[in-house]
Amino acid sequence: MGPTAPKFLPLGDSALQIVFGDRLDPAVSRYALALSQRVKNLSGLTDRVPAYASLTLHYDPQIWTHAELVESLKALLGDVDCETDDGETLTVPICYGGEYGPDLDEVAQHTGLSPDEVVTRHSGGLYRVHFIGFMPGFPYLGGLDPALSTPRRAEPRTLVPAGSVGIAGDQTGIYPLASPGGWRIIGRTPLRLFDPGRDPPCLLSPGDRIRFVPTGPEEFARECAETRQ
Amino acid sequence: MRGDPPVIRVEKAGLFSTVQDSGRPGWQYWGITVGGVMDSYSAAVANLLVGNTRDAAMLEITLQGPRLHFESGTWLAITGGDLSPELDGKPLPGWRPIWAPAGSRLSFGRPRLGCRAYLAVAGGISLPRVLGSRSTHTRAGFGGLEGRPLQEGDRLAFGASALPIPRDPHRPLVPNWYVNANAALPLEAPARLRLIPAPDWTNLPRAGQRSLNSEAYRIGSLSDRMGLRLEGPPLPLPTSGERLSAGVTYGTLQLPPGGQPIILGVDRQTTGGYPVLGTVASVDQARLAQLKPGDPVSFEAISVERAQALYRARSHGLRRLQASLSLRWPRVGLI
16 A cells, blocks of 8 residues: 555646655655556556656646546555565676775765775665666665765766766665766776667666675776676 | 659758657656657658658757758758758748758858757658667767767768659759748747746745746756756745655756756756756747747746647647648649
8 A cells, every 4th residue: 555645746738746755765665666567558658757755657648638647546546566566686796996986985984984894884785776867777776774874075076987886865876877976986887787779778677676796896897898798 | 763862961060960859758767868859849840841750850950050961852841940041052941841952052050040940851860760769869879870969971861752853853942832830939039938837836935936927037058958047036945955856857947956947958867856846838848949048038837737738739730730731742743
């Protein structure tokens, strides 16, 4: 059973947002994803965007009016199975610190832990992909050890390399593409999270679980070479 | 009677021209934005004018257009903003089909009205689809021409077209009929965008709402397909603290910490964490896409019901246009 009394808000005339709350709560995120699976086959929906505490549905206003879609969705709300949303469990190799994780020492300083402890705690967790957003294939991961919580950088970097793993507050995530970014970068993975020529193009989907496995720089370089082939 | 497949060669790149179609819906679940043309109304009319389906790939041309050399004769149509197109140095009217003979050159001059022109060619630009679309995603570097804008030396091929070739294919031909764009796309300033408000709109202090209603904002110079930045009196942020990232869409009016709003474009992120004041009605996306740096803009709140009725009327108009053009074309063949 889902949260009580979600809000249905129009996001313009061709999308609507179902808002379940205003806090980061794993149970709510699971519900948003499960509801998104439940409405998958509803005609006239073009896109589903689950997030921490909301589900955004993009639709064709020639098929649905806002009010009609809200009525249909309300009828589905109680009929959501939250047990089926778990995807695959993947291991993600990551090279922590050094040139691949330039903010590792700052995270250690902020949290009062040693850099090694930060690595042990970060790679010790089992993370859940709450949702994908920001850029193609970017996973918002839940499950960060609260002791590692570190605010964003005051000045975002103009270029964060692809594969960079970062921390922002209670969140951790991986940059699939080189881009500007303000998250604290603690390591990098040689895996390609997004490749438009691949089917499917994104390595991770909402609901997947991941474990970070520390690798050394040599292994990182070797895996990078293999990934490129 | 068919010649070689038409090809155009890019002699000068211009400022920022990209291959776009109606975008790639269905991928936002994986963080991949819809993209496609910013002004889907002008783009659809350009395609219909040259007998294409509405989703055929075309060039979206921004402010300063390219110089293009047609290696074979082809029908083309230019819609959207008026960027002073010329064929072999002669001014070219928009919103109608035009036969460009082999060897002719299309160039653009000063932007006169609007920001983006759409160049459709009969048969549509023929490029492989990536994730279901030929649209260029410049930030992620895929789609269109290797995910980048036009460059000097590029060659673009076009698909097959069933349109008749004029009796004298060596001379430009401009039929005397056209689509009246002004009713659907009045480009004269100031622009008044209709907005479906979000809860944060009602939370804004009166002074903030007044500013948004009164042309107090201008389009900033750092605007692009990702977002139009507004410059004007800073708005106070809603009080309800930190936001959780949630889905956003084309036309969503965000309020970042600096207090200067941003209207999200088609190359926006799929989710955002800033407060949202509302979203521009789909029917006004065409007008939004034609705003250029310095243009004044204001907003007018409307209901989602009204916005959807306007959108359906616009879609109906396009279907009627498609039907009437299909009756026109056989007669063009007799020219």
